[in-house]
Amino acid sequence: MIPQELVEFLHGPRGFLLGTRDGRLRPGISWIAGVIADAANDEITMFIADAYGARTLANLEDNGMAALTAGHGPAHETYQFKGRFIESRPSTDHDIAVQQLHRSKVVAHFTGEYGEEAGGIFAGSLLLPSTAIRFKVTEIFDQTPGPNAGARIEF
């Protein structure tokens, strides 16, 4: 199971980026606008804005390989979740509520830490329409800078 402390970390005001690759091993990367972690099934559902998600979705349909990072800016605490794509679908009303909640947390967090301008960067990012992506987590790594960077987290 994905450890509970990581589930809580994922549901906080984190920055998410999803790495994929195409059939020629050319890597690609996209912002992710919030996630839902399902610890019991080792799955993560994440949301990507359709405005810039086409290449990521094409890569996932092509080969299924995915690497999601979740980072907490001020502390540099970062984890990487590697796994395989399961499916994608248009975001539901519940999914949209999760994305909006995530954005409000991020805006509040960055405004509190760095001021209105920093919060505004996130408030002005594109969110909808979006697609929900489900993926199965097979490996988790600690990427926090320091002596444990790169260490595998057993689960």
Add this chain to the structure above:
Amino acid sequence: VIPSTIVTCSLAGVPNVTDISQVWYVDENHVALSHQFFNKTVRNVRENPQLGAIVVTPEGGQNWYLELDFDRSETDGPVFDEMDMKIEAIASMTGMAGVFTLKAADIYRVRSVRRMNNRKPPPGPG
């Protein structure tokens, strides 16, 4: 300080994402990436030299996507020295003194640069 994020891919086809402190302009066809401690990234680019990088404009948050190909690694010279000095400044500003150290300036050829469509359009008239 807004870090950049890079993605690489192993020969086995597994992508890897990590933050880095600096994407340094070298000339109109090259940038240098700070090689600090990302061992997986180094292994991947030695196997598969293709790399993607998101660079964020601090004013306004516009994102740019760079497609890069690894060219060479430099451990001395003017690019390394300038990046090393900047890394020390970034480390002291972000509480990472002693953790962020520059091992090399990795030079990449720029294959493409794309403005990412990540911002809401400004409000229209009326």
